Amino acid sequence: MNAQTPSALHPPPKPPEQVAFHRTELSVIMNLYGRMVAAGEWRDYGMSSLREVAVFSVFRRAAENPLYRIEKRPKLRTKQGLYALIAMDGQVLKRGHDLKTVLRVLERKLIRAVE
Template sequence: MSEGDLAEPLRGGPASHSGHVLPFPAAAPRTVSFDRQELQAILNLYGRKVAEGEWRDYAMDFLPDRAVFSIFRRTSEMPLYRIEKVPKLSRRQGAYAVVVSSGLILKRGHELPTVLRVLDKPLKVVS
């Protein structure tokens, strides 16, 4: 093999014309993320709460075992709520959960819109 033979597969992709596959350096670790519909549902709720003045900031974390959308009243505080997606729990309790800052799970379920309703309940006037 000459140097030209080794360079050829890199120009056209990982497979050479002879069917050999060159290894890629290191594959990126897989992470869990929200899909477009899930993120749209979360951001719709978030936008309404920002308009009402309840929430001000958010953060998203994509980890190997879960995706987390954290909601803050102020940036420097602990998150008020975390919306978590844990695919490993999808057949059991449900992949989605809303967790408060103390770690208490407010709602867990198989469908994100159902779980998000716990955060979208209207406030009641107490006299």
């Protein structure tokens, strides 16, 4: 009789090859994006799905650096929060576990005084 170790019977699960935004997360992001485009603030976006992070970048013009980056980092889920909003200069504006709460910082830019 062969005695096998438990690790040989059940190999550890593979980590995902890349991190991506889920459809519900993209719905929240695209809802905000559409309102900001209608307000004339944003004009273009880009998405990246990498091994440890998924990034949604927002641009004022296509040929410049992103104004904001919305990042999803599953490794930070239990520590600082799964989502982060990062400004053009690299400053973290908000981190959290709830995407809507993190994006609320940008919602304030839509509220303006009417003259």
